[in-house]
Amino acid sequence: MQINVATADDWPAIWPFLREIVAAGETYTYPRDLSEDLAREMWMLAPPSRTVVAVDEAGTVLGTAKMNPNHMGPAAHIASASFMVDPRFSGRGVGRALGTYVLDWARAEGFRAMQFNAVVETNTRAVALWKSLGFTVIGTLPEGFQHPTKGFVGLHIMHRAL
């Protein structure tokens, strides 16, 4: 697996699984009927932010991450990131590889911490992955997320110093 900075050419490979994940409405605070144009604008970031793809040996896109400052001004030292792994390729360590990449990126860019603003508490695989990468839940927004089958569930704010 290799992680490359995403280009416009990667978008057609990203959009089908990004759309699927967002439409499922279980893990992302995006409109479930997100249009392709808005999705591209929100996901494909320009420097100093960055979007990457994880690809296998054949060049197949397995997942993607975007990373960016989370605040401005006197809080500009806090980064954030978001992740999408194609469900067909789950369980292969793609999320972990992308998570490690964004931590390295944030450290290299001089950020002092990484904050995730909205990790759905029922997304237990993601919560466990981030904890294994050193994140802690610093707070939970009660009933912050309306899950399609589980009702209102908590939305974790997670943090890791760099």
Next chain:
Amino acid sequence: MQINVATADDWPAIWPFLREIVAAGETYTYPRDLSEDLAREMWMLAPPSRTVVAVDEAGTVLGTAKMNPNHMGPAAHIASASFMVDPRFSGRGVGRALGTYVLDWARAEGFRAMQFNAVVETNTRAVALWKSLGFTVIGTLPEGFQHPTKGFVGLHIMHRAL
């Protein structure tokens, strides 16, 4: 004191104290050298979001607040808000009046909770005011804010169900 929906005509009265508060760098996660154009774009929100001004009997602008959804999609039921009170008019209950207004607005708009994403922990007056209006600190980003004289201080995430 009266609270009115802000119009473009209110901006010249807002900008001087907004600039002063942001330049002080003690309470806001905005660039301290924020340009007027960017400030106007960030502060003067259009429906369904809203920006208001608190004015006295003579029509003097005492303070301002903006209110907006804090998340999208399955978390679109969470609102947020920001407040600026002209330091010349502090201690007159302007912040409390604006806080009460935004809670009423959010309730009327059908939001289920209000979340403040970044309340500087050394801004003890604001923290006490929000607590007195029913907010709790659900988490604190350690060293999330670089205060000009106090160094790195915590950034509270505050929440109130509606």
